[in-house]
Amino acid sequence: MSTPYAKLPAWADYGLLPLINLIVAFFVAGLVVLLVGESPLEAVSLMVKGAFGSGRGIGYTLYYATNFIFTGLAVAVAFHAGLFNIGGEGQASVAGVGVAVVCLAFDSILPWWVTFPIAVVAAAIFGAAWALIPAWLQAYRGSHIVITTIMFNFIAASLMVYLLVNVFKAPGQQAPETRTFLEGANIPSLEPLLNMLGIAARRTPLNITFFLALLAAFGVWLLIWRSRLGYEIRTMGHSPKAARYAGIGEKRIIVITMLISAGLAGLMALNPIMGAQDRMQLGFVGGAGFVGIAVALMGRSHPVGIILAAILFGMLYQGGAEIAFEMPNITREMIVVIMGLVIFFAGALEHMFRPAVQATLASLKPSSMGLKPKPAGDA
Amino acid sequence: MFADVLISLLDLTIRLSVPLLLACLAGLYSERSGVFDIGLEGKMLAGAFAGASAAAVSGSAWIGVAAAILAAVFFALVHGFAAITNRGNQIVSGVAINFVVAGATILFGQAWFKEGGRTPQLTGDARFDPITLPFADALRDVPIVGAIYSELISGHSVLVYIAFLMVPLTWWVLFRTRFGLRLRAVGENPAAVDTAGVSVTWLRYRAVIVCGLLTGLAGAYLSLAQSPGFVKDMTAGRGFIALAALIFAKWKPVPAMFACLLFGFLEAFGIRFQGTAFPFIGQVPVQLMQALPYILTVILLAGFIGKAVPPKAGGVAYVKER
Numbered sequence: 001m002s003t004p005y006a007k008l009p010a011w012a013d014y015g016l017l018p019l020i021n022l023i024v025a026f027f028v029a030g031l032v033v034l035l036v037g038e039s040p041l042e043a044v045s046l047m048v049k050g051a052f053g054s055g056r057g058i059g060y061t062l063y064y065a066t067n068f069i070f071t072g073l074a075v076a077v078a079f080h081a082g083l084f085n086i087g088g089e090g091q092a093s094v095a096g097v098g099v100a101v102v103c104l105a106f107d108s109i110l111p112w113w114v115t116f117p118i119a120v121v122a123a124a125i126f127g128a129a130w131a132l133i134p135a136w137l138q139a140y141r142g143s144h145i146v147i148t149t150i151m152f153n154f155i156a157a158s159l160m161v162y163l164l165v166n167v168f169k170a171p172g173q174q175a176p177e178t179r180t181f182l183e184g185a186n187i188p189s190l191e192p193l194l195n196m197l198g199i200a201a202r203r204t205p206l207n208i209t210f211f212l213a214l215l216a217a218f219g220v221w222l223l224i225w226r227s228r229l230g231y232e233i234r235t236m237g238h239s240p241k242a243a244r245y246a247g248i249g250e251k252r253i254i255v256i257t258m259l260i261s262a263g264l265a266g267l268m269a270l271n272p273i274m275g276a277q278d279r280m281q282l283g284f285v286g287g288a289g290f291v292g293i294a295v296a297l298m299g300r301s302h303p304v305g306i307i308l309a310a311i312l313f314g315m316l317y318q319g320g321a322e323i324a325f326e327m328p329n330i331t332r333e334m335i336v337v338i339m340g341l342v343i344f345f346a347g348a349l350e351h352m353f354r355p356a357v358q359a360t361l362a363s364l365k366p367s368s369m370g371l372k373p374k375p376a377g378d379a
Numbered sequence: 380m381f382a383d384v385l386i387s388l389l390d391l392t393i394r395l396s397v398p399l400l401l402a403c404l405a406g407l408y409s410e411r412s413g414v415f416d417i418g419l420e421g422k423m424l425a426g427a428f429a430g431a432s433a434a435a436v437s438g439s440a441w442i443g444v445a446a447a448i449l450a451a452v453f454f455a456l457v458h459g460f461a462a463i464t465n466r467g468n469q470i471v472s473g474v475a476i477n478f479v480v481a482g483a484t485i486l487f488g489q490a491w492f493k494e495g496g497r498t499p500q501l502t503g504d505a506r507f508d509p510i511t512l513p514f515a516d517a518l519r520d521v522p523i524v525g526a527i528y529s530e531l532i533s534g535h536s537v538l539v540y541i542a543f544l545m546v547p548l549t550w551w552v553l554f555r556t557r558f559g560l561r562l563r564a565v566g567e568n569p570a571a572v573d574t575a576g577v578s579v580t581w582l583r584y585r586a587v588i589v590c591g592l593l594t595g596l597a598g599a600y601l602s603l604a605q606s607p608g609f610v611k612d613m614t615a616g617r618g619f620i621a622l623a624a625l626i627f628a629k630w631k632p633v634p635a636m637f638a639c640l641l642f643g644f645l646e647a648f649g650i651r652f653q654g655t656a657f658p659f660i661g662q663v664p665v666q667l668m669q670a671l672p673y674i675l676t677v678i679l680l681a682g683f684i685g686k687a688v689p690p691k692a693g694g695v696a697y698v699k700e701r
Contacts, residue, residue, distance in 0.1 A: 143682070158666040162666040333483075333486050
């Protein structure tokens with residue numbers, strides 16, 4: 001089947017269209033704010049102030065962004081192979097088990113800079129392991145990856161409750177969480193760095209995992225656009241038929257891509273567990289796995305776009321808390337609505353404005369659309 | 380004693396499988412027409428919230444049902460607009476609707492009723508009461524049949540009976556009407572339907588509207604019959620269990636009913652026997668019971684219990700040849 005839409009110049013495809021979609025999503029969100037009887041403009045200013053107005057706000061914004069970079073990259077890597085990994089939430093929570101086991105085992109005997117790399121590996125392996133069955137089923141039995149990863153999210157949710165209540169909960173403790181980790185599992189905060197940059201930040205959870213996230217983004221760029229495997233992944237995403245014809249092992253690529261994707265989602269667990277709470281709590285993923293879908297769609301599956309989109313959503317998370325505090329009619333769930341709208345307009349309706357943009361561009365400057373300008377006097 | 384436990388367990392099974400059944404049949408219409416819908420959860424939640432809000436304000440359960448259906452159909456049309464008209468990714472659209480509804484119900488609930496995302500407790504005519512079928516009391520003392528009739532079959536709200544009547548009705552519509560034939564055809568080979576001069580778009584829109592209608596009923600059952608009002612996130616994954624049941628039933632109405640009863644039974648079993656130790660097995664963790672529908676579906680999808688083949692054109696937008 002031919003692609004229904006002609007190609008746009010890159011700047012319009014990667015810049016203009018996402019921007020239009022984002023603006024429409026926020027416009028609709030503004031209408032929702034109006035409906036509950038608050039002022040959208042005031043909400044925006046409160047949000048920006050809450051997210052960037054103080055050192056603490058910036059710290060929190062980037063802390064949330066760290067989570068979303070990982071989960072966004074996870075979704076994006078799978079997207080490149082034409083797979084939809086909706087299971088980031090489950091993969092990240094199971095990865096938390098790996099992180100917690102490493103921390104509980106080594107926090108009294110090893111320094112943090114030894115514990116941390118081990119935990120990174122454990123997070124990636126545990127996360128990937130949770131995607132192994134869905135990946136294998138997609139590759140070898142043709143079971144739809146979307147459905148199986150959704151099912152695995154629910155299975156993971158039940159598993160986490162069971163493990164935290166029956167296995168990890170310290171005796172005599174009420175809350176379903178592990179004991180607090182010792183010195184050897186405390187990774188450095190980025191507060192000193194923020195203070196050095198002249199941003200007075202106190203009590204922010206931002207930690208070195210942020211750099212790991214940036215590193216992962218660079219790694220994904222290398223993988224997708226600068227490696228043989230990435231080429232194979234993209235070929236399969238564009239045209240499974242062409243990939244088969246070129247002798248690319250479809251099954252192998254499906255499994256490997258899903259494992260990489262889930263491993264990235266798993267790394268997200270490091271940030272809240274080792275960086276912020278120093279223990280594993282129930283529900284520590286907090287929806288980041290799903291935000292990753294919005295982030296990947298917004299960022300057009302490119303690492304740079306994902307980092308920007310992740311910061312945007314970090315801002316929404318942090319600033320949204322501020323709005324909920326200041327405006328009685330708005331609750332934290334406003335962010336969930338905005339997220340849904342972004343997914344809707346940037347994802348499901350991504351083509352809606354394309355014909356209009358195409359027509360506008362073609363009439364303004366035919367050469368930008370690859371059309372030959374009409375010879376003078378021909379009209 | 381054993382019979383009493385069994386009857387009450389089965390009674391609970393019926394109550395718990397009704398929302399699953401309605402949502403599952405909703406998904407059946409949509410997916411049979413070639414529109415994947417993972418937004419069942421969101422539409423059900425929208426229905427539950429709109430239903431409880433309208434019933435709380437108007438004091439009438441039937442106005443609640445109407446509002447529930449309107450809300451769910453609205454989101455069904457939104458999904459249709461993205462998936463059918465704009466040829467967008469159907470899964471992404473479903474995910475988006477789930478999020479928008481999950482957030483918006485709490486947001487509006489808090490803004491309108493100020494009870495932390497709940498709607499006010501519904502009483503009297505604002506909710507559905509159990510219906511006692513004729514002779515239920517008279518037959519109560521008849522062994523076996525009497526207990527089954529008076530406890531199991533009688534004493535449910537009207538929505539329960541509607542839900543189970545929807546099963547033969549759906550079968551009839553799908554397999555014995557022209558609309559049903561075309562609906563199934565459009566999910567398998569839309570080009571053929573188009574060639575026959577039938578509008579693919581309009582057929583799919585009708586399927587999606589029916590889907591909205593049934594998810595609205597499912598939501599209304601949750602907030603107007605099962606519980607006296609809306610609490611946040613009250614669907615709690617039922618839309619996805621319904622989706623699992625749909626796959627389990629291989630997209631057929633009567634098996635869908637049995638799949639929903641099975642998953643309802645698992646939930647009922649988990650609730651009734653929480654913390655009870657069984658001979659040989661010991662204590663079954665309640666989390667395992669909760670995860671069982673999903674585990675079973677994965678095993679089914681793996682092709683170890685028969686093969687679930689989805690409608691061929693499912694998830695693909697139809698592009699007319701030009």
